[in-house]
Structures are given as structure tokens and as C-alpha cells.
Amino acid sequence: MFVWEEYASDLFVERKQDVSHLLDWANAPSVPKQVKSLVAPPGAGKTWILQAVRERLERRAHPTAPPERLVIFCDAPRLVNREPTSPLWNNSEIFKWLEEIREKAASLHCSVDPIERSGLVEIAALVQRLVSELCERCALTHPVIVLVDGLDEVKSDQAQQVEEQILKPFVERQCVRMIIAHRDEDALWRGLRNDTLRRNNGEQSRYCLSDLPSVDEQFQKFRDKFHPTATHLTTANLDSFKRSLIHYQWNHPCINAFLFDKALARSGTDVTKLITADDLHDCLFAVIERRDANGKPRFGEMKKETFDCLKRIAKELPDDWTLPDLGKLGLKEQDAVMKELFGQGIVFNNPQSQRYRIAIGVRELARDLTERGG
Amino acid sequence: MNADDVAAARRLNPRLQFLESIGLAHDPFATPVAEQELKIEEIPPRFYSYFTSPSLAAQDQDIFQWLRASNHAFIYGDPGSGKTTLRLTLEADCRTRLDHTLVVTYNLGDDIPQPLSPEQHWERLARTLAIDLFIQIVEQFDSSQSNPPATTLRQLTNLSHCHLRRVVNRILENPRPDSPAGLGAYWGLVNRPAVRYVPSSPRLLDMLQDALSESPCLPPPDGIELVNTGWDIAKQWGFKRAIVLVDGVDTRQRTVEWMLALVEPLLQSLAHWSEQAIFFKFFLPTELQNRAQDVLANLHLAYVTDKIVWDKESLRELLKERFRAAGSRKVGFDALEGEGLEGKLDELILESASGSPRRMLQIISALIDVHIARAPNEDKFTILDWEKMRQDWAFEPPPPQAAS
Numbered sequence: 001m002f003v004w005e006e007y008a009s010d011l012f013v014e015r016k017q018d019v020s021h022l023l024d025w026a027n028a029p030s031v032p033k034q035v036k037s038l039v040a041p042p043g044a045g046k047t048w049i050l051q052a053v054r055e056r057l058e059r060r061a062h063p064t065a066p067p068e069r070l071v072i073f074c075d076a077p078r079l080v081n082r083e084p085t086s087p088l089w090n091n092s093e094i095f096k097w098l099e100e101i102r103e104k105a106a107s108l109h110c111s112v113d114p115i116e117r118s119g120l121v122e123i124a125a126l127v128q129r130l131v132s133e134l135c136e137r138c139a140l141t142h143p144v145i146v147l148v149d150g151l152d153e154v155k156s157d158q159a160q161q162v163e164e165q166i167l168k169p170f171v172e173r174q175c176v177r178m179i180i181a182h183r184d185e186d187a188l189w190r191g192l193r194n195d196t197l198r199r200n201n202g203e204q205s206r207y208c209l210s211d212l213p214s215v216d217e218q219f220q221k222f223r224d225k226f227h228p229t230a231t232h233l234t235t236a237n238l239d240s241f242k243r244s245l246i247h248y249q250w251n252h253p254c255i256n257a258f259l260f261d262k263a264l265a266r267s268g269t270d271v272t273k274l275i276t277a278d279d280l281h282d283c284l285f286a287v288i289e290r291r292d293a294n295g296k297p298r299f300g301e302m303k304k305e306t307f308d309c310l311k312r313i314a315k316e317l318p319d320d321w322t323l324p325d326l327g328k329l330g331l332k333e334q335d336a337v338m339k340e341l342f343g344q345g346i347v348f349n350n351p352q353s354q355r356y357r358i359a360i361g362v363r364e365l366a367r368d369l370t371e372r373g374g
Numbered sequence: 375m376n377a378d379d380v381a382a383a384r385r386l387n388p389r390l391q392f393l394e395s396i397g398l399a400h401d402p403f404a405t406p407v408a409e410q411e412l413k414i415e416e417i418p419p420r421f422y423s424y425f426t427s428p429s430l431a432a433q434d435q436d437i438f439q440w441l442r443a444s445n446h447a448f449i450y451g452d453p454g455s456g457k458t459t460l461r462l463t464l465e466a467d468c469r470t471r472l473d474h475t476l477v478v479t480y481n482l483g484d485d486i487p488q489p490l491s492p493e494q495h496w497e498r499l500a501r502t503l504a505i506d507l508f509i510q511i512v513e514q515f516d517s518s519q520s521n522p523p524a525t526t527l528r529q530l531t532n533l534s535h536c537h538l539r540r541v542v543n544r545i546l547e548n549p550r551p552d553s554p555a556g557l558g559a560y561w562g563l564v565n566r567p568a569v570r571y572v573p574s575s576p577r578l579l580d581m582l583q584d585a586l587s588e589s590p591c592l593p594p595p596d597g598i599e600l601v602n603t604g605w606d607i608a609k610q611w612g613f614k615r616a617i618v619l620v621d622g623v624d625t626r627q628r629t630v631e632w633m634l635a636l637v638e639p640l641l642q643s644l645a646h647w648s649e650q651a652i653f654f655k656f657f658l659p660t661e662l663q664n665r666a667q668d669v670l671a672n673l674h675l676a677y678v679t680d681k682i683v684w685d686k687e688s689l690r691e692l693l694k695e696r697f698r699a700a701g702s703r704k705v706g707f708d709a710l711e712g713e714g715l716e717g718k719l720d721e722l723i724l725e726s727a728s729g730s731p732r733r734m735l736q737i738i739s740a741l742i743d744v745h746i747a748r749a750p751n752e753d754k755f756t757i758l759d760w761e762k763m764r765q766d767w768a769f770e771p772p773p774p775q776a777a778s
Binding site for chain 1: 463467472514574702711
């Protein structure tokens with residue numbers, strides 16, 4: 001049976017072109033900027049790509065063998081406490097993370113001092129010392145690669161501290177390159193808040209995920225893996241429910257997986273009714289409220305008025321719109337509903353057109369939902 | 375300022391109230407002068423989040439890469455073209471890129487009544503070098519693999535004319551200040567901005583304690599030796615080269631002769647400093663360009679030179695950055711165009727700025743003030759605001775162009 005968290009593995013986000021672009025960047029003798037943004041809408045497979053890059057760069061001979069190269073995976077939500085009254089840092093996870101880096105470095109014959117666990121030493125000092133030892137004491141032949149995920153899933157003030165105290169010490173060193181995954185929004189606005197990280201990033205360092213494999217291919221792979229008994233459903237049937245959606249282009253892996261699963265689960269019934277308005281509604285909520293890599297909710301539940309606002313914008317505004325366009329709907333950028341949509345990365349400003357838009361896939365699905373009166 | 379103070383200030387300040395109503399969390403147009411922006415904002419300063427890179431007239435490469443090269447450089451710019459902003463951001467960039475470069479800010483500010491002799495330059499330079507070196511040692515303490523004795527910090531305190539003693543005392547009194555900059559919160563005591571989070575560790579505090587233990591402050595040596603002493607200490611701490619940022623040449627007087635006399639001892643010494651791996655970056659007014667180049671031509675030195683330029687696209691980017699830094703997703707004023715300005719306010723602002731970011735910020739600030747005086751509860755600017763702003767224009771002439 002389909003497990004939501006596993007949908008991506010090798011089925012939908014097997015984007016060889018993207019992975020090899022990032023590998024080329026990581027392996028290049030020199031790069032213009034040390035920080036690269038990996039940009040994609042919610043649910044498009046950023047985490048999977050980062051993990052694929054890590055595996056390829058480490059290239060272990062077997063699972064327990066030492067890696068060939070020092071790659072550090074920084075999952076931002078893991079490092080902070082997300083409960084409002086807790087201290088900022090999740091110290092036990094940070095110590096574990098630093099220890100993992102130290103062990104990995106040791107397996108590459110890079111001797112790093114033990115991580116001091118005294119409460120008198122600040123986290124930033126520990127990170128600075130570790131990075132200094134990696135860059136100055138170890139004769140690493142390739143740059144250390146730091147892969148950052150989930151930065152836009154923690155609160156803004158937490159992300160600011162993660163950037164300042166954890167990520168900045170890495171970027172201050174020439175021996176490090178960093179790839180930061182974030183949502184499809186202007187990198188200058190949301191992707192990075194920290195001035196040092198932004199100076200080392202910039203428009204030319206922004207990489208957007210390329211297109212997915214064909215929807216037919218995705219469908220077949222999905223059916224074979226999660227619904228192997230539904231062999232009577234072929235791409236011909238897929239065509240019928242592709243036609244049932246007017247706007248959605250089957251270009252979002254997370255949405256595709258959700259809809260395939262719904263349709264295939266009901267494969268015994270009338271195939272022309274495989275995708276219902278309720279499915280579209282549930283799918284939108286599922287994409288927006290997906291859990292993170294640690295199984296925790298990325299954001300709070302989306303309020304009904306915010307969801308209604310999303311549908312209205314999708315229906316009444318063009319793909320790219322301006323704030324005056326929004327004003328015509330009686331809405332302002334600083335309204336609570338808009339803040340929620342911006343905060344969840346569902347609506348963003350597009351640096352190319354200097355206009356605003358709803359995340360691709362979500363926009364079209366919302367339009368299909370409103371067409372069906374949902 | 376805590377959240378309550380901010381809310382109270384807003385209630386009393388119609389400008390802040392208006393800015394809040396159009397979605398700005400603070401006033402990103404408060405002043406067009408870099409050093410003032412740096413001082414009025416919080417720690418760490420918001421100033422750095424405003425930075426937008428200008429272009430260079432003759433270079434196509436990254437401006438920081440160009441400025442950080444190991445050579446002497448002369449960068450010229452008209453008043454308000456952002457020389458000081460660039461200098462301050464370059465300083466921040468050097469302090470947050472740990473490649474064994476010491477960055478020293480040599481500001482020839484308005485406390486200089488007449489051009490300085492070489493000896494006076496060395497004394498001032500040594501003092502500022504000591505302060506910058508101390509700060510960068512503390513900032514990079516946990517990142518440094520060097521371990522020189524505490525006596526080196528004591529020497530720096532002397533070289534700084536004991537200005538650093540106050541900083542050390544404050545750190546030891548409260549090594550964990552409640553500030554997002556950590557120990558960087560204390561840099562204001564010696565007139566330096568906080569550019570990174572500075573943690574405190576028992577090892578650092580022990581060393582600072584040792585540095586204080588001997589008193590009193592001894593008088594430092596004289597002449598160029600002063601600078602050499604400071605640079606020797608820097609090398610013990612692992613610094614391999616220094617970049618000296620010379621700015622503020624036109625603060626006191628703007629006559630070419632006076633400004634040239636002020637920098638000439640530095641120009642004459644550049645060959646000496648190259649041998650020490652100390653490189654000067656001069657941020658100079660455009661009117662000095664020809665005369666300075668004449669002096670340099672006779673010195674047979676290797677150096678690079680260029681001029682700051684702003685095209686409309688860079689200014690647009692700067693405007694967008696200001697909105698972004700103040701928490702808004704606006705990319706310009708198009709959402710705020712009222713009667714008579716529909717579809718043209720951004721263009722009017724950018725055109726009227728005439729390639730000067732300072733002038734652009736002055737126009738915006740003046741426009742906001744006029745609008746608040748006329749219609750504080752309306753969020754759209756009209757042609758009445760624009761024309762009144764032009765009429766009342768109190769900055770460098772000419773006034774911004776007419777809207778019609």
C-alpha cells in the first residue's frame with residue numbers, strides 16, 4: 001500500500017538532470033558564489049534531491065563503508081525546538097548532529113577535537129570551532145558540501161538564528177559550499193535572511209527544478225509499486241481522469257501521487273468518476289500541510305478563510321498578478337490571510353516577472369476545485 | 375527597543391503608523407546617509423540587509439571580489455552614490471569571510487581640522503588598526519587555530535590608547551549579553567558595527583582577563599613603528615594580509631587641494647605597505663580622480679581604479695531590497711499609486727533619482743512626509759503629493775521631475 005512519506009523515492013523525482021547539475025556544481029574547481037539555492041514549490045521533491053546529491057557525493061562502497069567525501073546534511077527543523085515556550089536550540093539534537101559530522105570527518109582521516117558538551121560553551125562557538133578544524137586542520141581534497149533542508153519550515157526568527165549561528169560559520173570558510181533548498185519564492189525575499197549568506201548567493205546561484213518524467217511513466221511506476229493488482233488500469237484510463245481535470249497539468253509529484261492513489265484505490269468502481277471534488281480538496285490540504293522529514297507538521301492547519309482566499313485568487317486572477325490586482329479583490333499584502341499564504345510558501349513573489357503567483361500545481365488544482373463548485 | 379516600546383513609538387509617530395498601514399514593519403527610508411542608518415538601527419544593524427550592489431564603470435566582475443583582491447584600489451563616486459555603504463559592506467564582508475584577512479577602517483572624519491602629517495596618519499592608523507584587530511580576534515576566536523599569548527591583547531589595548539579597556543571590562547562584567555549579536559553588542563563602545571554573532575567561551579574570557587591584569591596602559595611607540603607593531607600582532611594571530619579602507623576624505627572640506635593634501639602621505643607610502651601585504655582601498659569623491667591619478671602616475675605603483683555607477687535597474691533593485699528588509703513583498707510603489715500617478719510612480723522616482731541612491735531615498739522620504747501631512751489615512755500617493763514634494767524640495771537641486 002502507498003505510504004505518503006515514501007511516494008517520492010525513485011518514482012517521481014528521479015530527476016537525473018537536476019542531480020547532475022548540483023553534482024557538477026559541487027565538484028567544480030571553483031564557483032562564483034559559495035551558496036546555491038535549490039528552488040521548487042512545496043512537495044516538488046527538494047528533500048529527495050538533496051539526499052540523492054548526498055548519496056552520490058559520499059559514494060560509499062557499501063552502506064557501512066566510509067564516505068568518499070565530507071557531506072553535511074543540515075535539517076533545520078531538527079536543530080530547533082518548535083514549541084513556543086522552549087529554548088531556541090534543541091541541544092541534544094545539535095550535539096548529536098555535531099558528533100555525526102565529527103565521526104564522518106574522522107572516517108576521512110580528518111581529526112577533529114571532541115565536541116565540548118559543557119553548557120558554558122555556546123552552540124555558535126562549537127560550530128565555529130568545528131568548521132575551523134575541518135577547514136584548517138584537515139587536508140580535504142574537495143570542498144565540504146553542506147546541504148540545508150527545511151529552513152523555510154521553521155519560524156522566521158528561528159531560521160534567522162539558524163542562518164546566523166549555524167550556517168554562517170560554514171559560509172565564512174572558503175573550504176565549504178552550501179546548497180540550501182527553499183520554496184519557489186524570490187531568494188532575496190524568503191530564501192535567505194542573513195546578509196552574509198545573501199552576499200554569497202544571488203540570482204545566478206538559483207537553480208529551479210526541471211520537469212518531471214512523463215505522467216504516463218509516473219503512473220505506471222506508481223501503480224506497479226503501490227497497487228500491483230490494478231493491472232487493468234492502464235494509461236488509457238489515466239487519460240480519462242487526466243481529461244477530468246481542466247487546469248491541472250500533472251506537473252507536481254506530490255499532487256500526482258495523491259491523485260493516482262485515490263484513483264487506483266477505487267479502481268473497482270466507475271473509472272470516469274475516479275477523481276472527485278473531495279479528492280481535490282483533500283489533496284490541496286495534504287500538499288499544504290505535509291509533514292516534514294521528522295514527521296512533524298510543517299505549519300499549523302490552514303484556516304478555512306485562508307483556503308477560500310486561495311481559491312478566489314486562483315479563480316479570479318491571472319497566473320501572474322500585481323498587488324493592485326489583488327486590491328481589486330479587496331485584499332492587501334498585509335492581510336492575515338495573505339500573510340498565511342505567503343508564510344506557507346503557497347503564494348510568493350516571482351523575481352523574474354516581479355509579479356506574484358500561486359505555487360504551480362496548487363494554483364491549477366485550486367482552479368479545478370472551484371470549477372467543480374468546491 | 376522591545377515590542378511594547380515599538381508599539382508606543384508607532385502610536386506617537388504618524389509616519390510609522392502610515393508605513394505600517396502599507397505593510398512596512400519599520401521605516402526603510404528614514405535617512406539616506408549610510409552612517410546614520412547604521413546608527414539608528416538595531417543590533418545587528420538592518421543597514422546591511424539594504425545592500426544592493428552598484429555597478430562599476432569599467433569592470434564586469436563581482437564588486438567584492440574586485441575590492442578584496444591583494445592590490446591597492448581607488449574607487450570613485452559622486453556624492454550620494456553609495457561609497458560609504460559600499461565601504462561598510464565590504465568591511466562586513468571581510469569580517470565574515472575568514473581567509474586570514476584583517477580589515478581596518480581608516481575614516482578621515484570631521485575631527486580633522488587640517489591635513490595630517492605622515493606621523494599623525496600613522497598614529498591614527500595604528501589606533502584604528504588596534505581596535506579593528508581586537509574586534510576581529512574576539513569575533514574569530516573560536517574559529518582561530520592560532521594561540522598567541524595574552525600579552526598581545528595587552529599591547530593592542532595600549533595601541534588603542536586604552537579605548538579597548540572599556541570593551542574588555544564590559545565583556546568580563548557580562549559575557550552573555552542579551553543580544554542577537556552576542557558579544558558584538560559591545561562593539562558600539564568603540565564605534566564599530568556588529569556584523570556577526572560573537573559567542574563567548576571560557577577560554578576567551580580567561581584570555582581577556584589575562585590581558586587586563588597588567589596596568590597601567592603604557593604609551594605606545596612613535597611613527598610608522600606604531601602601525602608595524604599592530605601588524606606584527608595581527609600576524610601572530612594568523613592574519614596574512616590587511617585591507618585598509620580609507621573613507622570620509624570629503625567629510626570636512628570638499629576642495630580638491632585640501633582632500634589631496636589629506637591623502638597624499640598615504641599615497642606616498644603605498645609601495646611600503648604593499649611589501650607588508652597591507653593593501654589600501656580608497657573611497658574617494660569623483661572630483662579628486664584626476665589629481666589623485668596624476669600623483670599616482672609619478673609613483674610607478676600597481677593599483678586598480680574604477681567608478682561607482684547606478685543604472686535604473688540597480689536602483690529598482692535597491693528599492694525592492696528596502697521593501698523586503700522592512701518585511702514587505704512589494705517590489706515598488708505600484709500598489710500605492712493614486713490619482714494622477716497611475717502606472718508611473720516608480721518610473722518617476724527612478725528617473726528623478728538621476729543615478730543617485732541617496733537622491734532616490736530623499737525623494738521617497740519627502741513624498742511620504744508630504745502625503746502624511748495631506749492625507750495620513752489614505753494609503754495611496756496622488757499627483758498632489760508629488761507636486762507638493764517637488765515644490766518643497768529642500769535637497770540638492772534640481773527638484774524631481776514633474777509628473778505630467
